[in-house]
Amino acid sequence: MSDQSIRELLRTKYRVEDGKKFLITDYNADDTAGLSLSPKEAKKVLKKRIKRLSYLQELLFANGHSALLVALQGMDTSGKDGTIKHVTSGINPQGITITSFKQPGPVELMHDYLWRIHMAVPSRGKITIFNRSHYEEVLVTKVHPSILANQKLPLRVLNNKNFWSDRYEDIRNFEKYIYRQGIGIVKCFLNISKEEQRKRLLARLENKEKQWKFSPNDPKERQFWEEYQGAYQEVIVQTAAPNAPWFVIPANNKWFARLVVAEIMIDELEKLHIPEPKPSQEVLESLNSLKAELGGKFSNNKVGKKIKKNKKIGKDKKIKNLNKSKE
Numbered sequence: 001m002s003d004q005s006i007r008e009l010l011r012t013k014y015r016v017e018d019g020k021k022f023l024i025t026d027y028n029a030d031d032t033a034g035l036s037l038s039p040k041e042a043k044k045v046l047k048k049r050i051k052r053l054s055y056l057q058e059l060l061f062a063n064g065h066s067a068l069l070v071a072l073q074g075m076d077t078s079g080k081d082g083t084i085k086h087v088t089s090g091i092n093p094q095g096i097t098i099t100s101f102k103q104p105g106p107v108e109l110m111h112d113y114l115w116r117i118h119m120a121v122p123s124r125g126k127i128t129i130f131n132r133s134h135y136e137e138v139l140v141t142k143v144h145p146s147i148l149a150n151q152k153l154p155l156r157v158l159n160n161k162n163f164w165s166d167r168y169e170d171i172r173n174f175e176k177y178i179y180r181q182g183i184g185i186v187k188c189f190l191n192i193s194k195e196e197q198r199k200r201l202l203a204r205l206e207n208k209e210k211q212w213k214f215s216p217n218d219p220k221e222r223q224f225w226e227e228y229q230g231a232y233q234e235v236i237v238q239t240a241a242p243n244a245p246w247f248v249i250p251a252n253n254k255w256f257a258r259l260v261v262a263e264i265m266i267d268e269l270e271k272l273h274i275p276e277p278k279p280s281q282e283v284l285e286s287l288n289s290l291k292a293e294l295g296g297k298f299s300n301n302k303v304g305k306k307i308k309k310n311k312k313i314g315k316d317k318k319i320k321n322l323n324k325s326k327e
Contacts, residue, residue, distance in 0.1 A: 063125065069178070070188065073132065078251050079254050134174070
């Protein structure tokens with residue numbers, strides 16, 4: 001399989017645009033799309049693709065018309081932090097923003113649940129990655145509905161029998177709205193198995209440098225694994241759309257998940273067909289005089305070669321005149 005075929009496969013294999021037939025159990029967390037790479041090989045491939053991503057991000061920034069929002073979701077230890085770290089490692093930090101959404105605080109609870117999300121939507125020319133997102137409000141709150149009691153919601157809202165379907169509709173409409181404003185959106189679910197999560201939690205406990213990431217609540221949340229899987233199933237069914245697709249990314253192999261996320265971002269930016277930035281007409285018309293003023297070299301243009309030739313002729317004349325005076 002060619003490199004181009006592999007890229008196309010990674011961009012489409014895990015994409016969900018219509019949730020009607022979606023089943024989360026159809027997606028294997030161990031899948032690597034037939035790729036078998038050593039850690040060293042995977043790192044090399046990712047580095048190469050990040051160069052492409054960096055180039056496209058610079059075009060996006062220079063053009064200043066579009067933006068890209070990437071929402072990362074996943075169970076604890078699914079690799080959200082690591083994916084962000086590795087995929088953004090070669091991108092100009094001026095053109096990218098990382099926003100992590102924890103539990104809403106006092107100020108955020110005084111607003112609607114999409115308020116803080118909308119505040120973090122990328123400005124034109126930028127990429128924003130959400131580490132968790134607005135989907136926490138139809139995932140965690142659905143698994144633990146008691147959380148809603150502390151969100152200052154009026155009873156007419158809490159007691160509405162269509163509460164969850166209304167929230168899905170809110171999210172669909174919100175994503176349609178930002179898409180219509182020129183902001184692309186992709187949602188990535190980093191899909192790991194329950195056994196892989198157990199191994200990673202144990203690894204955190206055994207690694208002093210990662211123990212700070214461990215929460216005593218982590219083992220308790222594992223008891224709700226099936227409930228969370230059911231919540232993700234419903235979320236993707238309800239909110240997958242052509243303008244805001246989900247990608248159910250196998251994440252048991254970290255290198256593979258990172259490569260897929262990078263490829264998805266590259267694909268979304270390439271679809272924008274952003275032209276390379278061009279200098280203003282004023283600069284173009286004054287290019288040679290500006291170069292001359294700055295002492296630049298003109299080896300790659302006719303005018304520059306002519307100037308260099310004239311300088312050489314002038315120098316030769318000076319030498320000739322000097323020789324005549326000596327005679």
